[in-house]
Amino acid sequence: MTAHGAAQHSGTQPLLHQKGHELQPFGTVKQLPIGLSQDTRMYACQRLNRILADTQMLYALYKKHHWLMRGATFYQLHLLLDKHAGEQLTIVDGIAERVQSLGGVAVGDPRHAAEITGVPRPPDGVEEVPAMLSRLLEAHETVLIEARDAATRVAELGDDGTNDFIVSEVIRTGEAQVWFLAEHLVDTPLVRV
Numbered sequence: 298m299t300a301h302g303a304a305q306h307s308g309t310q311p312l313l314h315q316k317g318h319e320l321q322p323f324g325t326v327k328q329l330p331i332g333l334s335q336d337t338r339m340y341a342c343q344r345l346n347r348i349l350a351d352t353q354m355l356y357a358l359y360k361k362h363h364w365l366m367r368g369a370t371f372y373q374l375h376l377l378l379d380k381h382a383g384e385q386l387t388i389v390d391g392i393a394e395r396v397q398s399l400g401g402v403a404v405g406d407p408r409h410a411a412e413i414t415g416v417p418r419p420p421d422g423v424e425e426v427p428a429m430l431s432r433l434l435e436a437h438e439t440v441l442i443e444a445r446d447a448a449t450r451v452a453e454l455g456d457d458g459t460n461d462f463i464v465s466e467v468i469r470t471g472e473a474q475v476w477f478l479a480e481h482l483v484d485t486p487l488v489r490v
């Protein structure tokens with residue numbers, strides 16, 4: 298037996314280049330015994346996936362602007378935007394896992410998320426600092442409007458877990474981040490009145 302053949306039969310050779318069919322299509326939910334109807338779980342997953350796509354874009358915008366930041370307050374904004382990005386990434390994971398716990402399929406690939414999101418694509422280059430901050434605030438508002446409506450609707454359908462997650466994580470974190478960002482757009486003197 299050749300050295301190559303020996304490796305294949307030793308039980309240590311990974312079975313590479315495997316292809317398979319899609320097990321569960323996007324937009325479907327499987328049955329799970331959590332006391333919520335198929336329709337409710339389907340609706341909640343659809344709303345969550347939109348918020349998930351928007352939050353993935355918000356996260357990416359934060360990282361982009363963290364990298365592209367400039368000017369006298371570079372250091373402060375560079376760090377703040379990265380902190381917010383980290384918090385949004387935690388929310389991305391939480392939303393995706395909420396979709397899975399409802400039996401759905403979370404939006405994963407960023408190209409798929411880009412098809413679903415309502416957050417506009419920024420220019421590939423660098424904008425003025427206030428324009429970058431405004432763009433982040435607008436993305437936040439897109440998420441917050443969507444999240445508040447979704448939270449109300451899923452609560453009406455009895456999905457308190459999804460309602461709680463959206464309110465406690467998406468809305469509360471988003472509102473606090475908007476506050477911290479918006480204060481950087483107040484034109485106030487630092488030294489002399």
Ligand SMILES: [Fe+2]
Pocket residue numbers: 363379
């Ligand atoms: Fe960084």
